Amino acid sequence: VTDESSSNSPTLPTLAYAILALLARQPLTGYEIGRQLQDPIGLFWQAGHSQVYPVLARIEAQGLALATAGPGPGPRQKRRYSITPAGLTALRTWVEAPPGRRGRDELLLRVFASWVAPPEAILRVLREAEGLHRGQLETYLGRWARMQARGGPDAPGTADFADAATLRRGIEYERGRLAWVRWLIARLETAAHLD
């Protein structure tokens, strides 16, 4: 375990910092955090609500966020969390630490193993992937357009600039992905009708 912190604050999972990064912008409920970390929305980090609630409890226990409780729609109270100065400090410290790079990519792994399967099967997988990436790219471009519409991106050091920077990378990633998938489809198609 890479625990370089003091004894009273055990290390938090990366998800905790994703949550703190959202809370640094505005107070949110666990439900809202869960929504923002859902699959097509969460640009760089995903989590289900069942993972969010226990981590939120730990964040609160360490004094990194405070909750204000009020009546909720269900049998339990609705709790809206705000980040504390200690939470901001913790987030700042984490941001300044070097990121660990580990990547897992199922599509790439499938392509790596694709030569064991017939080309039509791989083409099906690739065409589906192409659709998904096209959709994701459009989602991102829509966000980008809305962002430009309500005043362009600010100067570095603002949340708006950070949003724009991450979104920019998301768009470039999807474009690169799409180009590669289309290249592969073209290669496989020309090879296929040579038979």
Added chain:
Amino acid sequence: VTDESSSNSPTLPTLAYAILALLARQPLTGYEIGRQLQDPIGLFWQAGHSQVYPVLARIEAQGLALATAGPGPGPRQKRRYSITPAGLTALRTWVEAPPGRRGRDELLLRVFASWVAPPEAILRVLREAEGLHRGQLETYLGRWARMQARGGPDAPGTADFADAATLRRGIEYERGRLAWVRWLIARLETAAHLD
């Protein structure tokens, strides 16, 4: 659990298919598989040896690979695994299934939260990331050059073509990453010496 398989074969983790994809090329020991899935080498999937051994045991138990045992350097026997026809079929079936897309990116998450930290701290993180990506890109380009040297990539349907296709994506990914990191560094630097 998304178990659509028959009762006698419980679902295997994705790592099992990464291992089968390696075994489909040539017989390997658990140690060699672990090496190939190590951080800078594993292009799209990473795992430590402690994860590999139990999964290999499950692969063997399901008859997807066979081991030939011989004297090893340590107290235990050295076991070299070969894929079986059943293993090839399982791999083929998995390749044809749609990949689940979930991505986690620590650097992107850090940039998303970067506005809470001073610009010099973020620049340190970004410059370190730039070095890592430059190194990774060089590694990939080296592999690419060696690949071209011993006869260019084959036609689709071969392992060599699959290698080239995945490597190509790796190179494009690193290039895109590098360009983005450099753009960000430039933006932050010009903003910094306006103070």
Added chain:
DNA sequence: ATCTCCATGTAACTCGTTACATGATTTT
């Protein structure tokens, strides 16, 4: 003498996913 590489595994723990559970309000 110590370190690294080869080679195998186990143990303890944390993280992540799916499913279960409750219940009011709004939409179809």
Added chain:
DNA sequence: AAAATCATGTAACGAGTTACATGGAGAT
């Protein structure tokens, strides 16, 4: 009338990481 949305949580399990453990061969 049924389904989706808001809102909270727990339980069970599987995946992933770090550390422990063993030991021969070769390099520094």
